[in-house]
Amino acid sequence: MTALSVNVNKIAVLRNSRGGGEPDVLRAARTCLDAGAHGITVHPRPDARHIRDYDVFALAELAHARGVEFNIEGNPFAPPRPGYPGLFELCRRTSPAQATLVPDGDDQLTSDHGFDFERDAERLRPRIAELRELGCRVSVFADADRDGIERAAELGAQRVELYTGPYAEAFAAGRTDDALALFAGAARRAQAVGLGVNAGHDLSQANLGAFLRGVPQVLEVSIGHALISEALYAGLDATVRAYVEVIAKAR
Numbered sequence: 001m002t003a004l005s006v007n008v009n010k011i012a013v014l015r016n017s018r019g020g021g022e023p024d025v026l027r028a029a030r031t032c033l034d035a036g037a038h039g040i041t042v043h044p045r046p047d048a049r050h051i052r053d054y055d056v057f058a059l060a061e062l063a064h065a066r067g068v069e070f071n072i073e074g075n076p077f078a079p080p081r082p083g084y085p086g087l088f089e090l091c092r093r094t095s096p097a098q099a100t101l102v103p104d105g106d107d108q109l110t111s112d113h114g115f116d117f118e119r120d121a122e123r124l125r126p127r128i129a130e131l132r133e134l135g136c137r138v139s140v141f142a143d144a145d146r147d148g149i150e151r152a153a154e155l156g157a158q159r160v161e162l163y164t165g166p167y168a169e170a171f172a173a174g175r176t177d178d179a180l181a182l183f184a185g186a187a188r189r190a191q192a193v194g195l196g197v198n199a200g201h202d203l204s205q206a207n208l209g210a211f212l213r214g215v216p217q218v219l220e221v222s223i224g225h226a227l228i229s230e231a232l233y234a235g236l237d238a239t240v241r242a243y244v245e246v247i248a249k250a251r
């Protein structure tokens with residue numbers, strides 16, 4: 001079954017807007033896991049606008065204590081700066097089960113594209129090897145509509161995470177079938193060379209079921225923005241349970 005990893009970035013956005021400790025990122029993560037989430041994702045940004053290094057340390061401890069997957073996302077080329085030790089150092093200190101490499105610039109509002117595996121190959125290869133030496137499974141963010149997804153395997157990655165922003169847009173515009181064909185094709189090409197397939201970005205209760213029915217063998221979805229937004233109305237526990245049910249029904 002597809003694993004649900006809840007991205008708790010947005011809890012930290014709210015907390016940081018006032019300082020202090022509320023809402024409590026760790027409590028939110030515990031609630032998600034109690035409600036059936038299979039793991040926790042964070043994407044600490046170099047500007048520390050949401051998840052901070054101390055959140056990563058605390059969440060890693062929680063995930064390890066619960067025996068669930070901890071997934072840290074980030075740009076492997078972003079240099080450390082005060083308040084952001086860098087993706088490699090965070091992984092070295094917290095041993096996440098999975099590191100997801102994302103080619104974000106500092107000025108991006110959010111993630112909006114995957115790697116160009118042709119152009120970025122020689123830069124990525126050593127970073128992937130370093131993270132694997134730490135014991136992390138390495139996943140790389142990938143566009144479904146770009147050629148060359150298979151190259152991620154040659155570079156040492158074990159999984160790709162399909163960037164699902166364009167799928168979410170197509171779903172909202174009623175163009176779901178074409179998007180699903182594109183994403184299913186990308187997933188199959190990745191799987192044919194031994195890569196596992198994850199997916200994430202702008203997935204929601206509304207669009208997740210169709211995605212999982214249309215794209216074969218998605219191992220994990222990481223979901224944050226929509227899930228936390230929906231939880232404002234329905235509560236975090238109920239919302240996570242609803243996602244787990246969507247996943248179960250899509251099998």
Ligand SMILES: CC(=O)[C@@H](O)[C@H](O)COP(=O)(O)O
Nearest residue numbers: 009043073102110111200201
């Ligand atoms: C890689 C990805 O799609 C998510 O991590 C997304 O980037 C969430 O990050 P923000 O919460 O900073 O938008």
Ligand SMILES: NCC(=O)COP(=O)(O)O
Nearest residue numbers: 007200201202222224225
């Ligand atoms: N990797 C995607 C992720 O962690 C969450 O993305 P979003 O649901 O916040 O768009």
